[in-house]
Amino acid sequence: MTFTISLYAALCIFAGGILCKTYNWFRISVGIHGQDTSPGQRLLSALKGILSMLTSKKIINLGRAFFFDVLLQNRLLQASAYRWASHMLVFWGFTLLLVMHALEAVIMEPLISDYASTQNPYLFLRNLGGLFVLLGLAMMIFREHLTVPAKTKRSGADIAILVFLGVMLVSGIFLEGTKITSKTRFLEMVEDYSDEDDPRAIKALEYYWARYYGLASDTDFPKDDSRLLETGKDIHEMSCASCHARPQWAFMSYGFSKLLRPIARDLDRAGGTIFLWYMHFLTAFAALALFPFTKFLHLLATPLSLLANAVMDESSSDPANIATKQAIELDACTHCGLCTEVCSVEMAFRAIPNPNIFPSEKIQKLRSMAVGGNTSHQDAADMLQGLYLCTNCHRCTDICPSGINLQSLWFYVREAYLLKIPEPLVLTFFSFYRGIKQELLGPDRFHRPLKAVRKALNASLDTGIGTTQTIELNEIDRQKKNLLSKSLRGSSLSYCFTCTTCSSACPVTRVVDDAPGELGLVPHQIIRAVNLGLVDIVFRSEMLWSCLGCYLCQDACPQGVRVADILAELKLMAANQVKGHLQKRGEKEDLE
Amino acid sequence: MKRIAIQRCCSTPVLLKQYETSTDSVLRRLGVEPVDIQNFGCCGYPLRTFDLEAYLACSAKNISLAEKEGLQVLTFCNGCYLSLRQAYHYLKNDDNVKAGTNAILAQDGLVFRGTTEIVHLLHFLISIKEKIHDSITSHLKGLKVATHYGCQLMRPREVVDFTQHKPPLFFDELVEITGAESISWAAKQDCCGAPIYGLNPDISTRLLVKKILNAKEAGASLLCIACPFCQLQFDHVQHRLLAEGRLDQGLPCILYTQLLGLALGLDEEALGIQKNKIDLTWIKDFL
Numbered sequence: 001m002t003f004t005i006s007l008y009a010a011l012c013i014f015a016g017g018i019l020c021k022t023y024n025w026f027r028i029s030v031g032i033h034g035q036d037t038s039p040g041q042r043l044l045s046a047l048k049g050i051l052s053m054l055t056s057k058k059i060i061n062l063g064r065a066f067f068f069d070v071l072l073q074n075r076l077l078q079a080s081a082y083r084w085a086s087h088m089l090v091f092w093g094f095t096l097l098l099v100m101h102a103l104e105a106v107i108m109e110p111l112i113s114d115y116a117s118t119q120n121p122y123l124f125l126r127n128l129g130g131l132f133v134l135l136g137l138a139m140m141i142f143r144e145h146l147t148v149p150a151k152t153k154r155s156g157a158d159i160a161i162l163v164f165l166g167v168m169l170v171s172g173i174f175l176e177g178t179k180i181t182s183k184t185r186f187l188e189m190v191e192d193y194s195d196e197d198d199p200r201a202i203k204a205l206e207y208y209w210a211r212y213y214g215l216a217s218d219t220d221f222p223k224d225d226s227r228l229l230e231t232g233k234d235i236h237e238m239s240c241a242s243c244h245a246r247p248q249w250a251f252m253s254y255g256f257s258k259l260l261r262p263i264a265r266d267l268d269r270a271g272g273t274i275f276l277w278y279m280h281f282l283t284a285f286a287a288l289a290l291f292p293f294t295k296f297l298h299l300l301a302t303p304l305s306l307l308a309n310a311v312m313d314e315s316s317s318d319p320a321n322i323a324t325k326q327a328i329e330l331d332a333c334t335h336c337g338l339c340t341e342v343c344s345v346e347m348a349f350r351a352i353p354n355p356n357i358f359p360s361e362k363i364q365k366l367r368s369m370a371v372g373g374n375t376s377h378q379d380a381a382d383m384l385q386g387l388y389l390c391t392n393c394h395r396c397t398d399i400c401p402s403g404i405n406l407q408s409l410w411f412y413v414r415e416a417y418l419l420k421i422p423e424p425l426v427l428t429f430f431s432f433y434r435g436i437k438q439e440l441l442g443p444d445r446f447h448r449p450l451k452a453v454r455k456a457l458n459a460s461l462d463t464g465i466g467t468t469q470t471i472e473l474n475e476i477d478r479q480k481k482n483l484l485s486k487s488l489r490g491s492s493l494s495y496c497f498t499c500t501t502c503s504s505a506c507p508v509t510r511v512v513d514d515a516p517g518e519l520g521l522v523p524h525q526i527i528r529a530v531n532l533g534l535v536d537i538v539f540r541s542e543m544l545w546s547c548l549g550c551y552l553c554q555d556a557c558p559q560g561v562r563v564a565d566i567l568a569e570l571k572l573m574a575a576n577q578v579k580g581h582l583q584k585r586g587e588k589e590d591l592e
Numbered sequence: 593m594k595r596i597a598i599q600r601c602c603s604t605p606v607l608l609k610q611y612e613t614s615t616d617s618v619l620r621r622l623g624v625e626p627v628d629i630q631n632f633g634c635c636g637y638p639l640r641t642f643d644l645e646a647y648l649a650c651s652a653k654n655i656s657l658a659e660k661e662g663l664q665v666l667t668f669c670n671g672c673y674l675s676l677r678q679a680y681h682y683l684k685n686d687d688n689v690k691a692g693t694n695a696i697l698a699q700d701g702l703v704f705r706g707t708t709e710i711v712h713l714l715h716f717l718i719s720i721k722e723k724i725h726d727s728i729t730s731h732l733k734g735l736k737v738a739t740h741y742g743c744q745l746m747r748p749r750e751v752v753d754f755t756q757h758k759p760p761l762f763f764d765e766l767v768e769i770t771g772a773e774s775i776s777w778a779a780k781q782d783c784c785g786a787p788i789y790g791l792n793p794d795i796s797t798r799l800l801v802k803k804i805l806n807a808k809e810a811g812a813s814l815l816c817i818a819c820p821f822c823q824l825q826f827d828h829v830q831h832r833l834l835a836e837g838r839l840d841q842g843l844p845c846i847l848y849t850q851l852l853g854l855a856l857g858l859d860e861e862a863l864g865i866q867k868n869k870i871d872l873t874w875i876k877d878f879l
Contacts, residue, residue: 344602344634347653350696351646391602391634398605407606429638429671431790432821436607436828438793450791488644488682488689507782511798546792548799550783551747564748571641 003281010285017292018300025327028370031412032419032445034323045320049312058311065310069403070303076401079338083401086139090165093132101126101172102284120245127252133169134252137162152337152360161295164287171283175276177256180247181216181264182273194239201235208232214247214257216264298334298402305332306403314408326412329404330367335360339396339406345389356386359396359406366413377586380421387414388425392433415441418449422456422582424575427545454545457574460581461536473532480535480573489565496527502553502563508546519543523553523563530566539574547571596716597658598626599676601669601820602634607828608820610864614849615668615713617862622723624716626666629657635667637675648689649696651679655710656702668713668849670819674744676710677751712745714818714848715753718762724769729857731771732878737851738812738843739763739774740803740826742819743783766848767816770855772878777810779803786825797833800825804843814875815845823847831869844870854879 026039026046034042053059068074073091077084099107100122108115108122117123140162144154179185186209190202203219207228210217221228247254260267267273291297308325339359340346348357355361365383369375387410396406415434418426425431426449438446462477484490503509503522512518520541521529529538538544544567553563596619604612619626636650655676658665667673683690684706694703717724741763746752764774785799804826807815817823826845833839846868853863854875865872 345650347633347636347650348639348643348646350649350699351643391638392606393602393634394605425642427791428642429640429787429790432638432786433603433790435790435793435796436824439832488686507799508795511795511802542792546788546795548743548783548785548787550743550787552743552781552783555747555749562748568641572644575642 002278006282006285010289013289014291017289021292021297021331024371025324025331028327028330029323030326030330030366030370030416031323031409032416033319033326033412035416037320037323042320042324045318046324049318049321053311061310062307065307065403066303069306069310073401075306075403079399079401082139082143083336083338086136086143089132089136089139091136093129093134093136094165096125096129097133097172100129116243118244120249123245123247124249124251127173127250130169130173130252133165137166137169152335152340152358155335155364157295158335164283164290164296168280168283168287171276171280173252173256175273175280176250176253177260178264178267178273178276180214180250180253180257181260182268183215183218183265184268185273186215190239193243194235196235196239201231204228204231205235205240206232208236212246213244214254216257216261216268218265295334297331301328301331302334302402305329309403309405314405322408322412325405326409327370329402329409330363330370332402332404333360333363333367334402335364336401338399338401342395342399344391344393344395348389352385352389354382354385354389356382357389358386359410362386363404363406363409377421377590378583380417381423381582381586384414384417384421384423385425387417388423388430390414390430411437411440415445418452419445422452422578423449424453424578424582426450426453427457427571427575427578453578456582457539457578460577461539471534476533478533481530481533484530484535484566484569484573487569489562489569492560492562493527493531493566495559496524496531496561497559498524498528499558500524501556501558502527502561505552505556507550507552508543508548519546523547523567526570527561527563527566530570535570535573538570539577544570544574593623593625595625595627595663596666597629597632597661597663599632599635599654599665599667599669599672599710600628601667601672603824604669604820607824610867611668611820611823611847611849613862613864614847614853614858617858618849618853618856621856621858622717622720622727627661627663629654629661629663631657635669635672635675636679637671640675640678645692645696647675648679648682648693651676652683652693652697652704653700653702655680655683655708656697656704659705659708660702662708664708665710666713666716667710668818669821670712670742670744671821673710673712674751677753678748680706680710681751711753712818714745714763714766717766717848717852721765721769724766724852724856728769728771728855730855730879732851732855732875733771735772735875735878736775736811736813737767737772737816738777738807738810738814739767739780739816740784740818740822740845741780742817742822745819746781763816763818763848767851770851772814772851775810775812777807777812779806784822784825786821786829789825789829796825797829797838800829801833801839804830804839808841808843812843815843816848816851817845818848827869834870842870844868844872846872846875 023039026042029035053062073084073088076087104117186206190196190205196202196205206215206217206219207221207225209215210221211229247257257264287296305328308328312321312325314322337360340361343359346358349355356365369379369383390410392407392411394407397404400406434441434446485493503524506523509515509519509522515522521538521543523543526538526541526543529535547564547567549564549568551564554565557563600612616626632654634650635654636647639647639650655665665676667676683693683704690704697703741760744752746754746760767774779802782803783799784803785796789796815826817826823845830839830842834842850863850865865875
């Protein structure tokens with residue numbers, strides 16, 4: 001009764017959860033694609049895409065990906081042989097148990113006419129499956145404890161899936177072990193499967209089973225009664241042997257039952273078998289119910305991601321399908337952390353402690369933000385910073401065992417965020433990649449984030465200086481100048497005698513007709529302005545943001561002023577200024 | 593076989609794979625094994641104007657990893673070259689900076705000592721020019737080439753390997769080894785505009801066009817490049833300008849490793865000539 005109710009309850013939650021998740025895959029859009037497409041339209045686009053794929057040559061790619069990437073997990077093998085081995089053990093061991101044990105009523109029984117779970121090879125294979133899973137789990141736990149770098153901390157969700165599997169497996173093995181020893185179970189089986197009702201005959205059978213089948217009998221049998229044994233054997237061969245292999249074949253449970261022997265009888269009387277049975281099926285049903293809401297979902301989402309990426313070419317795909325694929329990819333991430341291990345800029349985390357720099361943490365956070373609804377300004381800013389601190393080197397995408405096109409995900413999610421909030425990092429060379437890829441964005445989407453961050457920078461500056469006609473030098477705050485002149489790159493500042501050589505050497509000033517109009521200040525004016533303490537007007541000038549860092553100015557300076565290095569330091573100061581300004585503004589907005 | 597740690601540029605895997613494959617192929621032909629050190633990351637170049645500590649940590653990590661292996665660092669990117677050399681310069685000359693960065697590196701069990709050397713591909717190649725000379729199998733006769741050194745290979749002088757290579761003629765010499773003619777042109781020293789292509793594409797392309805026109809005027813039929821960003825600017829961005837009709841006639845460009853690879857008779861697939869955006873297939877007529 002409890003079994004049936006909990007099974008159906010779990011199935012209902014499972015089905016509802018899967019439905020809900022699937023709906024989310026067609027609803028959530030994390031990048032710039034599919035923003036104005038309804039879930040229904042996206043479903044239609046997906047069906048259209050799948051249909052045209054199935055009728056094209058791409059179906060070969062699909063088949064190949066299913067065999068090599070899904071079944072054999074080739075991508076994981078390429079990334080790490082150890083992880084592949086542990087994952088394959090769990091995956092195939094669990095599949096074996098699922099087919100031959102959990103789903104035996106719907107798979108094995110209809111398929112095999114005289115199927116009995118106690119027969120070989122099933123008895124043996126189930127234990128083999130269990131051994132595989134346990135070995136795999138042990139390898140995973142061993143690796144977690146010894147080798148995982150501190151930067152990819154395991155989350156509760158990562159541990160939960162291992163705990164669930166472990167409890168399911170161990171309780172199953174214990175259950176089978178106690179059943180081997182259980183007299184209660186023995187009597188039930190005699191009742192169910194044999195026609196014997198003569199107590200003496202049952203005694204003989206019990207004697208035989210206690211001797212050879214691991215039963216922990218509580219009857220006081222003589223030590224060596226060959227006649228009784230012979231009788232027991234006859235009954236056994238008549239009623240049991242055809243359906244029940246020796247329990248030694250269930251090598252793990254049998255081993256456990258051996259350990260159990262001293263307390264087996266007490267355990268049987270106390271209902272140990274029933275307790276373990278409850279524990280086993282309740283854990284399994286809980287896992288089933290939680291499947292859509294936990295890391296178990298990767299069993300569904302990861303193959304989908306692998307298959308979708310094997311057949312989709314984003315340059316020619318329907319944008320709605322890219323949005324759907326990216327929503328699935330969020331669930332396909334198993335938080336294995338391989339991407340973070342190879343990330344080109346992971347070192348930046350040591351100085352900029354934003355966990356979203358790490359790809360593995362970024363995608364997890366992105367998922368929780370995508371389903372979580374309201375996002376605080378700080379969360380959004382941290383996410384965008386993590387997204388922008390990326391050199392687009394493709395390593396994360398190359399290694400991802402789930403086949404997630406991470407680089408494309410970062411690119412489009414970054415652009416979606418850039419349309420919402422200004423990002424100081426836009427002012428750095430990280431922007432080169434979006435410059436090269438600007439045809440994917442169009443002129444408006446490309447230029448808007450650049451304008452937004454300059455606007456935010458200007459808003460952070462002292463409004464009077466640089467906009468009024470006269471500047472009262474005694475009112476100038478020289479704090480920024482002092483900061484600059486004490487910095488590693490700014491110390492040569494005061495040697496400048498404004499000879500203008502730097503400005504003549506600058507290749508930017510040479511391609512501009514109206515320098516004051518287009519650039520605001522030219523290099524020597526920048527140095528002069530800083531020396532006067534007027535750093536804010538430098539931040540406002542176009543020249544600072546058009547500086548190439550080509551070092552011609554610095555090379556030409558007769559005074560040894562490190563002009564280009566000073567400009568680099570000024571850019572850094574401006575980025576910090578706008579970062580601080582945005583943070584304050586964001587905090588205020590969050591409060592409101 | 594000489595082993596050398598190779599610092600690859602982060603933009604090459606996606607945008608310019610042919611620079612990696614042609615460099616590897618050229619080095620191997622010349623008896624040098626490029627070693628990819630596991631955990632080599634970004635040189636920190638884009639962080640220079642955002643967070644100095646983060647930049648130095650990125651550069652110092654790679655340098656210290658190479659030091660651990662006892663290898664020199666070779667890079668084919670001017671950005672990486674400047675970035676690593678400048679970090680090396682600061683760390684070597686400022687004890688505070690060194691202590692701060694080493695405290696960060698210590699978290700990964702690393703330490704910067706300053707015992708290795710960072711070399712640019714061109715500097716390295718000029719140092720084995722006799723070997724190259726002897727390995728050439730076919731000369732590219734009659735090809736007029738404008739060499740583009742790229743800014744950060746030459747400046748700032750206290751950071752780059754400048755004194756050894758003054759006046760800057762080594763690239764021209766390397767081009768002439770292949771049999772091509774290196775022409776002189778006025779805008780040779782100027783910047784290609786790549787550093788600000790993502791920030792101010794307008795001024796960036798003005799710089800690019802100016803260089804292209806100047807090189808054409810000087811009689812060049814080909815630009816030769818040894819930096820991924822310069823190559824992307826001359827190839828991708830120029831290709832875009834041509835497609836949009838913002839430039840009437842283009843000037844093809846070639847990576848030096850592709851040019852040298854042709855003269856060394858290397859495998860075409862590794863050189864990746866067909867991967868360049870602006871057609872270069874005609875170059876085989878010069879072989």
